[in-house]
Amino acid sequence: MTVILGQTFTGISIGAVLLLIALGLSLTFGQMNVINMAHGEFIMAGAYTTYVLQKSISSAGLSLLVALPVAFLVAGALGALLEWVLIRRLYLRPLDTLLVTWGVSLMLQQAARDIFGAPNVQTRAPDLLTGNITVIGGDDPLTFANSRLFILGLAIAAVVALSLTLRLTPLGRRIRGVVQNRDLAEVSGISTSRVDRTAFFIGSGLAGVAGVALTLVGPIGPTMGTNIIIDAFLVIVVGGIGQLKGTVIVAFVLGVLQSVLEYSTTVSVAKVLVLVAIVAFLQWRPQGLYTLRTRSLV
Amino acid sequence: MAGAAALTAVVVLSACGAKTDAEGGSSDAAAKADTSGDTVKVGLLNSLSGTMAISEVTVRDSLKLAIDEINASGGVLGKKVKPISEDGASDWPTFAEKANKLIKEDRVTATFGCWTSASRKAVKPVFEKNKSLLFYPVQYEGLEESPYIFYTGATTNQQIVPALDYLKSQGKKSIYLVGSDYVFPRTANKIIKAYAKANGMKVLGEDYAPLGSTEFSTIANKVKAAKADAVFNTLNGDSNVAFFKEYKSAGLTAKSMPVVSVSIAEEEVKSIGSQYLAGQLTAWNYYQTTAGEANTKFVKAYKAKYGQDKPTSDPMEAAYTSVYLWKAMVEKAKSFDPEKVKAASDGITFDAPEGEVTVDGASQHIYKTARIGKIGTDGLIEQVWDSGKAIKPDPYLKGYDWASGLS
Numbered sequence: 001m002t003v004i005l006g007q008t009f010t011g012i013s014i015g016a017v018l019l020l021i022a023l024g025l026s027l028t029f030g031q032m033n034v035i036n037m038a039h040g041e042f043i044m045a046g047a048y049t050t051y052v053l054q055k056s057i058s059s060a061g062l063s064l065l066v067a068l069p070v071a072f073l074v075a076g077a078l079g080a081l082l083e084w085v086l087i088r089r090l091y092l093r094p095l096d097t098l099l100v101t102w103g104v105s106l107m108l109q110q111a112a113r114d115i116f117g118a119p120n121v122q123t124r125a126p127d128l129l130t131g132n133i134t135v136i137g138g139d140d141p142l143t144f145a146n147s148r149l150f151i152l153g154l155a156i157a158a159v160v161a162l163s164l165t166l167r168l169t170p171l172g173r174r175i176r177g178v179v180q181n182r183d184l185a186e187v188s189g190i191s192t193s194r195v196d197r198t199a200f201f202i203g204s205g206l207a208g209v210a211g212v213a214l215t216l217v218g219p220i221g222p223t224m225g226t227n228i229i230i231d232a233f234l235v236i237v238v239g240g241i242g243q244l245k246g247t248v249i250v251a252f253v254l255g256v257l258q259s260v261l262e263y264s265t266t267v268s269v270a271k272v273l274v275l276v277a278i279v280a281f282l283q284w285r286p287q288g289l290y291t292l293r294t295r296s297l298v
Numbered sequence: 299m300a301g302a303a304a305l306t307a308v309v310v311l312s313a314c315g316a317k318t319d320a321e322g323g324s325s326d327a328a329a330k331a332d333t334s335g336d337t338v339k340v341g342l343l344n345s346l347s348g349t350m351a352i353s354e355v356t357v358r359d360s361l362k363l364a365i366d367e368i369n370a371s372g373g374v375l376g377k378k379v380k381p382i383s384e385d386g387a388s389d390w391p392t393f394a395e396k397a398n399k400l401i402k403e404d405r406v407t408a409t410f411g412c413w414t415s416a417s418r419k420a421v422k423p424v425f426e427k428n429k430s431l432l433f434y435p436v437q438y439e440g441l442e443e444s445p446y447i448f449y450t451g452a453t454t455n456q457q458i459v460p461a462l463d464y465l466k467s468q469g470k471k472s473i474y475l476v477g478s479d480y481v482f483p484r485t486a487n488k489i490i491k492a493y494a495k496a497n498g499m500k501v502l503g504e505d506y507a508p509l510g511s512t513e514f515s516t517i518a519n520k521v522k523a524a525k526a527d528a529v530f531n532t533l534n535g536d537s538n539v540a541f542f543k544e545y546k547s548a549g550l551t552a553k554s555m556p557v558v559s560v561s562i563a564e565e566e567v568k569s570i571g572s573q574y575l576a577g578q579l580t581a582w583n584y585y586q587t588t589a590g591e592a593n594t595k596f597v598k599a600y601k602a603k604y605g606q607d608k609p610t611s612d613p614m615e616a617a618y619t620s621v622y623l624w625k626a627m628v629e630k631a632k633s634f635d636p637e638k639v640k641a642a643s644d645g646i647t648f649d650a651p652e653g654e655v656t657v658d659g660a661s662q663h664i665y666k667t668a669r670i671g672k673i674g675t676d677g678l679i680e681q682v683w684d685s686g687k688a689i690k691p692d693p694y695l696k697g698y699d700w701a702s703g704l705s
Contacts, residue, residue: 007519122539
């Protein structure tokens with residue numbers, strides 16, 4: 001019983017990581033239709049931000065908390081810059097965007113290598129987050145890792161914040177308007193180029209926040225982005241492009257599926273089975289879990 | 299670590315085998331090493347770019363240090379040694395191509411380098427065809443002997459088997475195996491399982507993660523549920539970071555369930571973080587803290603040349619040692635001719651930083667002392683056990699009854 005509960009929690013926590021890395025992408029790729037291959041490097045930028053901050057703020061806990069907003073700004077600024085310099089010239093040319101952003105991702109990786117060195121760097125996690133809490137005690141205890149709980153909380157907070165922004169703020173209304181009908185939005189007096197840049201800023205900033213979270217579970221190095229970008233795109237595509245709801249559900253379903261399969265088989269086999277399941281699902285619903293046809297975006 | 303080659307390497311290997319054959323066949327009359335003049339050239343073949351550069355650059359630096367020292371004390375047979383460095387670029391066909399270049403164009407007398415087993419297997423036919431010598435400095439999975447390669451890193455009976463002996467002596471009766479999914483961990487685990495069966499140890503589970511995998515919560519849960527006495531870790535690279543973070547989060551400690559790793563040296567400890575590693579065990583033949591005057595001198599010279607914050611590690615030490623062994627062989631043979639050097643190799647000794655090492659002429663491996671170390675909070679590794687004497691290399695594990703069914 002504890003095994004089942006433990007694995008379910010593991011699955012949910014894998015889902016939370018997937019959700020965090022895919023959330024920003026659901027805005028830039030899902031809603032704005034920009035295939036940004038450099039999204040993984042924005043995550044990396046967030047992770048390195050944590051590393052740099054920890055050098056000047058000695059308290060591990062405080063530096064982590066400070067890193068969240070700072071990483072959002074750093075990655076967001078990188079994203080806005082990318083949008084302003086390159087992507088805005090390529091809005092109707094998705095394949096070119098793919099190649100250009102892939103090139104940018106390689107440049108960012110090399111930049112990280114030149115600035116921080118090729119080996120991975122390490123951050124200290126606050127003591128509070130390296131432990132775990134015991135949910136069921138006894139001989140076969142069920143424990144939840146604190147770092148995973150933190151990431152889960154962060155993912156939920158990010159989803160709520162993004163969803164509220166899109167639904168309730170004037171900015172959110174403008175973004176949704178531009179996504180639904182760019183021309184109509186423009187003739188209604190909305191500066192679509194400014195909306196694009198802001199949306200890109202938020203999407204990339206969320207990648208930075210994901211980077212901070214990843215320092216708690218994985219390595220921090222120049223190539224960390226390439227390892228996760230594929231998973232992020234999978235979540236978006238299966239969830240249905242332009243659908244926040246789909247992204248959230250699919251991230252958790254894939255996480256639980258992965259953890260259950262990993263437990264009963266091996267990691268490699270589980271990865272294969274998850275991909276097979278995704279391919280089969282997309283055969284059945286090529287448009288993803290939720291379709292773009294709905295009027296509501298949130 | 300040796301063989302950190304990824305699945306791609308296997309695919310690439312077959313392709314490059316054909317390639318080197320074509321290149322090597324054309325001039326079997328092997329360009330003879332150029333030993334006229336007052337300098338003699340040696341090749342340094344390491345990845346200076348690509349994914350393996352992190353590790354291999356340190357080996358190259360260490361080789362250069364040895365060559366500088368030798369030149370400062372008069373060279374070899376009165377000739378200065380001139381290193382020619384080539385970049386294998388973490389790409390196995392490139393290694394074969396550069397090996398060819400070093401032998402034929404630069405006419406080097408010997409070559410030092412390679413890290414992954416895949417790169418070694420790629421250059422092996424080139425050195426054999428041209429009858430030129432390669433000194434290979436990294437621990438590997440054994441089951442290989444080449445007449446033109448000297449192996450100065452550990453083979454399995456000098457690293458993995460002693461590590462198991464140590465666990466047994468500590469009363470560990472059950473182990474859990476975690477490794478990256480490619481040839482080195484799978485071969486190593488085959489050996490470990492055979493050992494366990496013969497020694498009454500239980501293997502409670504065996505899990506592989508793809509190279510580069512960074513999601514280890516399930517494996518940590520499995521390990522925890524298995525309640526093994528110890529974990530034997532053959533993970534490579536980035537995966538180690540994620541594995542140890544998850545291990546700690548799951549509440550597992552070096553006290554409750556120690557992990558023995560065979561791919562984590564001083565450099566890796568730095569990137570994983572001693573916060574997660576303190577107290578865990580490693581199996582190598584050399585640590586920066588290894589006692590002895592030769593090591594004090596080596597560490598001091600290395601830091602003086604490359605920076606005080608640079609640690610020294612096992613493969614670097616084996617590389618450093620390989621240059622001195624080559625020098626001793628040449629001096630004994632009084633010739634740079636590979637055949638004469640090989641003939642002179644048996645019994646050559648060197649007072650290496652890891653202690654005295656002796657060349658076993660038959661297998662062209664060297665006698666090495668096995669050492670188990672405990673990772674400290676300062677990121678250095680302290681020895682907790684050693685094999686007492688240098689162990690005779692046995693790449694095919696012929697001296698072990700339980701290993702008869704392997705390979």
